[in-house]
Amino acid sequence: MSHPVDPVTEADLQAYVEDRLPMTRRIEVEAHLCHDIGAAMRVIADLRIRDELRLALGEMPRMGSIATTKAARRLERGLATSRLARRFRQVAAVAMLVGLGWLAHSQFGPLGVGEVVASTMPPAYVADAVRAHRTTLIRAAMHSQPVAPRYDPAEIRSATAIVLPTLPDDWTVTDVQIFPSTFGPSVEMTIRTSSTGTVSLFAARPGTFDVVPATLSRQDDLSAAHWQIGEVAYALVTRGGTDELNRAAERLVDTLY
Structure with a gap:
């Protein structure tokens, strides 16, 4: 009822x-x-x-x-x-x-x-997203490490309280892992896209309630677009260009409302 x-x-x-x-x-x-x-x-x-x-x-x-x-x-x-x-x-x-x-x-x-400071320094979860992305690249190069392209968004939400965005139809998930992070369990997804190449979608609960629009930043050789809706924060990480990355992030943001 x-x-x-x-x-x-x-x-x-x-x-x-x-x-x-x-x-x-x-x-x-x-x-x-x-x-x-x-x-x-x-x-x-x-x-x-x-x-x-x-x-x-x-x-x-x-x-x-x-x-x-x-x-x-x-x-x-x-x-x-x-x-x-x-x-x-x-x-x-x-x-x-x-x-x-x-x-x-x-x-x-x-x-x-x-x-x-906040306008020039990305949130701490972006650093976790970059580390998770680099770890994923290492795992992808190791034949002994199994990948898990299948995932259940409802099960992930039940286990972690993290809501995943709906991915575009032309995106292909190649691996999904639950990663430790500074803020507890996080979700790391490796995705192949036609516009931005291989990207990582990182999601975590940073412990604060906030609403942050998609924001771009550079992390050494990587580009990241991060945003937050409520208690869940997200970061899209890739080596590609920032323009396509920003458009991809905005597409994901729209699916969360």
Whole structure:
């Protein structure tokens, strides 16, 4: 018997950011965010600012006054109560840090350092994807290593909680393996394509909820396109060109919605 899911409201999203939802409702909210990219991006921005504030409070010198700490925590809670306040969160966070003396730290700009690094450094799971790709190339050259081209997406999802995208009809799977990774079990697929040659599709659960569009990066002699939908992250790795790789990644992203 199926149970109707209550519509996800703005109050649910705020409670999700503040870690005030029971697990069953969190799952329902995350399912909603997987299909509402606009809401997902707003929630991700809220989570980032929340974590920046918590990091600042956690690393605050002990000499800081209790009153200041309480005021900062009230600020954090208050910022989550209004949609309009989202526009002023970075300004409020900077003002709080300046008041606490953090402006003297030269590495702290207007809370933009983390975003700059994130825009130039691919996520950690991309490095795992590249390692898995190189390992697959080694296995492919060894006659003693069996390949497993047949796979059951439902079984993989049941065992790993990883949802695999639907592959184009002209793609041929030559091997599927469950790999260890930094974040637990991952899936590594070796695929022959007509447009990009041999590629590896890597999927893992990085431990965070996010929505990231297909993004290209270079890893030495390899090209990678990575994206994330909800709690599952993906990376397409090949030696081919980035234009075809990006188009291939976007085709896979479309099948996950």
